[in-house]
Amino acid sequence: MIPAAYAVLNMAAVAHNLQKVREYAPDAKIMAVIKANAYGHGALRIAHTLAAEVDGFAVARVDEGVRLRNSGVQKRIAVLEGFTCAEELDKLLAYQLDAVVHSFAQLAIFETRTEREEIAVWLKFDTGMNRLGFKAGELQDVYSRLMCCSIIKQPINLMTHLANADDKHDDMTLKQITLFNDTLASFKLEPNSERSIANSAGILAWQQAVTEWVRPGIMLYGISPFAELTGEQLGLKPIMSLHSRLIAVKRIAKGDTVGYGGSWRCEQDTTLGVVAIGYADGYPRYARVGTPVLVNGQRVSLIGRVSMDMITVDLGSQSNAKAGDAVTLWGEGLPVEEIALCANTIPYTLVCGVTQRVKQIESGVKQL
Numbered sequence: 001m002i003p004a005a006y007a008v009l010n011m012a013a014v015a016h017n018l019q020k021v022r023e024y025a026p027d028a029k030i031m032a033v034i035k036a037n038a039y040g041h042g043a044l045r046i047a048h049t050l051a052a053e054v055d056g057f058a059v060a061r062v063d064e065g066v067r068l069r070n071s072g073v074q075k076r077i078a079v080l081e082g083f084t085c086a087e088e089l090d091k092l093l094a095y096q097l098d099a100v101v102h103s104f105a106q107l108a109i110f111e112t113r114t115e116r117e118e119i120a121v122w123l124k125f126d127t128g129m130n131r132l133g134f135k136a137g138e139l140q141d142v143y144s145r146l147m148c149c150s151i152i153k154q155p156i157n158l159m160t161h162l163a164n165a166d167d168k169h170d171d172m173t174l175k176q177i178t179l180f181n182d183t184l185a186s187f188k189l190e191p192n193s194e195r196s197i198a199n200s201a202g203i204l205a206w207q208q209a210v211t212e213w214v215r216p217g218i219m220l221y222g223i224s225p226f227a228e229l230t231g232e233q234l235g236l237k238p239i240m241s242l243h244s245r246l247i248a249v250k251r252i253a254k255g256d257t258v259g260y261g262g263s264w265r266c267e268q269d270t271t272l273g274v275v276a277i278g279y280a281d282g283y284p285r286y287a288r289v290g291t292p293v294l295v296n297g298q299r300v301s302l303i304g305r306v307s308m309d310m311i312t313v314d315l316g317s318q319s320n321a322k323a324g325d326a327v328t329l330w331g332e333g334l335p336v337e338e339i340a341l342c343a344n345t346i347p348y349t350l351v352c353g354v355t356q357r358v359k360q361i362e363s364g365v366k367q368l
C-alpha cells in the first residue's frame with residue numbers, strides 16, 4: 001500500500017550535486033550549508049553523507065550546530081548568525097563551533113574574554129545586503145580589534161553575502177565583489193586569511209565570487225537558485241520528492257463547486273481526485289488552480305483551494321485512476337521550481353516547509 005504524504009530522499013543525488021559544485025569551484029573549499037534541517041532534507045543525514053567530502057558546514061543557529069556535533073560531525077561548523085550573548089558564546093566554545101562576527105555587540109563580548117585561541121571566526125563584511133555585517137569603513141578597525149582578542153584563533157577569515165546573485169543581469173553582484181576585494185586589499189590581512197563570497201547562485205553564475213571557500217546550499221539539494229532555470233537544466237538532481245496517494249475519486253457535474261469558499265466551479269462534468277496532502281504537510285496553501293500534480297506519473301491539474309490535509313485535482317486524462325494510486329507533488333519528474341512558480345514563491349520555502357507529519361524515507365545508494 002502506498003502511504004499518505006511521504007518524502008523520498010534520493011541520497012545518491014547528494015554526491016551528484018556536490019560534484020557539480022566541484023565543477024564550478026574546483027579549487028575551493030566547500031562549506032555545505034545545512035541550516036534549517038538541511039532545507040528540510042534532514043541535517044544529520046545530509047551532514048553524515050557529506051562529511052568525508054566537504055571541508056565544513058554552515059548552519060544558522062547555535063543549536064543547529066550543537067545538534068550536529070552531538071551526532072558526531074567533526075568537521076568545522078560555522079554558525080552564520082554567530083552569537084548574541086555570553087552564554088551563547090560559551091556554547092560555541094563548548095562545541096567548537098565557528099562564529100560569524102557581524103556586530104559591535106559581539107566584538108565587545110570577545111574583548112571581555114581572556115581564554116586563549118579558543119574559537120575560529122568569520123568576519124562578516126556587509127557589501128550591500130544590509131542584513132548582517134560591518135560596513136567597509138568599519139572593517140579595518142574591527143579586524144584589528146579582533147586580532148587583539150586572545151580568545152580568537154588566527155587567522156581570521158572574511159566573508160560576505162550576495163544579495164542578488166540569482167539575477168545574472170544585475171551589476172550589484174560585481175559591485176559587491178569589487179567592494180569586498182578592494183576593501184580587503186586596502187589593509188593588511190594575515191597572509192593565510194581565507195575569504196568566502198559565493199552561495200549557490202554565486203558559484204553557478206559568478207566565477208569572480210569563487211574564492212578560497214564557497215557556501216553552496218540550495219544547489220546541493222538539486223534545486224536551482226534561478227527563477228528561470230530548473231535544477232535539471234543546470235545538471236543537478238533533486239534529492240527530495242514529495243509523494244502521497246489518491247484517497248477518493250468521484251464524478252462531479254458541470255456547475256458544481258469544489259472545496260472551501262466554493263471558489264472553483266466545474267465547467268464540464270469532471271472526474272475529481274482527492275489527494276492526501278495539504279498545507280499541514282507543507283504543500284503550499286497558495287498553489288494556484290492548474291498547478292501540476294503527477295497521478296500515476298501523468299500530469300493533472302490542481303483545482304479548488306488547498307486545504308489542511310487534502311488537495312483536489314481534475315483527473316482529466318487519468319480518469320481511470322482509483323483510490324490508492326500514486327501521486328507526486330514535486331521532485332523527480334516534476335520540478336519543485338515549477339511548483340514554486342505556481343505558488344508565487346521560491347523552491348527554498350517549499351522544501352524547508354515540509355512538516356513533521358511527512359514521513360521521510362531514504363532511497364538510493366550513498367555514493368560518497
Ligand SMILES: *Cc1c(COP(=O)(O)O)cnc(C)c1O
Nearest residue numbers: 033080161199200215216217218
Ligand atoms: C543560506 C546561506 C547560504 C546558502 O545559500 P544558497 O542560496 O542556498 O546556496 C550561503 N551563505 C549564507 C550567509 C547563507 O545565509
